[in-house]
Amino acid sequence: MKIGYNIPAPQMITADVVREIEAMGVDSVWVPEAYGYDCLTPLTWVAAHSTRLRIGSAIVQMAARTPTATAMAAMTLDQFSQGRFSLGLGASGPQVVEGWYGQPYARPLARTREYFDIVRTVVAREVPLEYHGEFYSHPYVGGTGLGKPLKSIAHPLRADQPVLLAAEGPKNVALSAEIADGWIAMLLGPGNDAYYRGCLDEGFALRNAERRPAEEFEVITTMPVVVDDDVETAADSVREYLALYVGGMGARGKNFHYDVMARLGYEEVAEKVQVLFLDGRKKEAAAAIPTAMVEEVALVGPPAKIRDDLQALESTVTTTVAVLGDLHALRTVVECRS
DSSP: EEEEEEEOGGGGOHHHHHHHHHHTOOEEEEOOOOSSSSSHHHHHHHHHHOOOEEEEEOOOGGGGOOHHHHHHHHHHHHHTTTTTEEEEOOOOHHHHHTTTTTTOOOOOOOHHHHHHHHHHHHHHSSSSSSSSSSSOEEEEETSSSSOOOBOOOOOOOOOOEEEEEOOHHHHHHHHHHHHOEEEEESSSOOGGGGHHHHHHHHHHHTOOSSSEEEEGGGEEEEEEEEOSSSSHHHHHHHHHHHHHIIIISSSSTTTTHHHHHHIIIIIHHHHHHHHHHHHTTHHHHHHSSOHHHHHOEEEESSHHHHHHHHHHTTTTOOEEEESSOOHHHHHHHHHHOO
């Protein structure tokens, strides 16, 4: 199992921090994107101040850019980092897609298929881009009539650059196994490993033989890590994080994080947390999360416990753990893994 580091805010990324992370023996650095900072600019900074670190977007939100713009950025970053960039893509949710980007959210899985097709076609650079789907059309139909199929003037460093899909719902997880080179997971742990293995197997059964073999498929999960001799104190630091995602990152009846915890057997807790959070009672929402629920999806407690929990993760589908926490937490995970 490889260890990565998820950097939630660009201001945390300094040259000294990047060098320290690389010196620890960390495999990769991942940067998310929500509705504030973009993820590609800080990844460029990380690439410029490192020599070995793999860099990955976790994730580029598809609604933020056309597929061709994303493909151009991916080729540029891969060239700039000399083959160290992995493109993580995700659909996000209706609140962000429609509220922030002003784009429709309908049929996200079908839209994702088309997006992947176009990105891969551009990066492969084998033929000019000519694509007419339900959501994207190249050349554009109904315009001046002057558009024509184009092929990137830039030659990619890697024509088969890895493209990963972030997913939480069962159909989307299956889609990652069908069309992507890896799955970027969230709220993943040994407790729901068997469920997601089934979803992935469904996708692998439909996987195109021309794609990387299933044996090379990656599963990358971001896990909060809090090191403290007292497990309850450590768990307290994660409760607010879970309350935000389970209670507030989505609408009532349309929250993918809520659904994950419900499948883990915490539906009553998730319902209570969501009601409290949406009612503005955020501290009460966090307090309603039991320690057992935290331990399902986070690494909390003293180093000895974290070492045991990491060993349990080895038996899941996870190949890389992207740690969400401070550098002390990251160092502890690296030492426990060793």
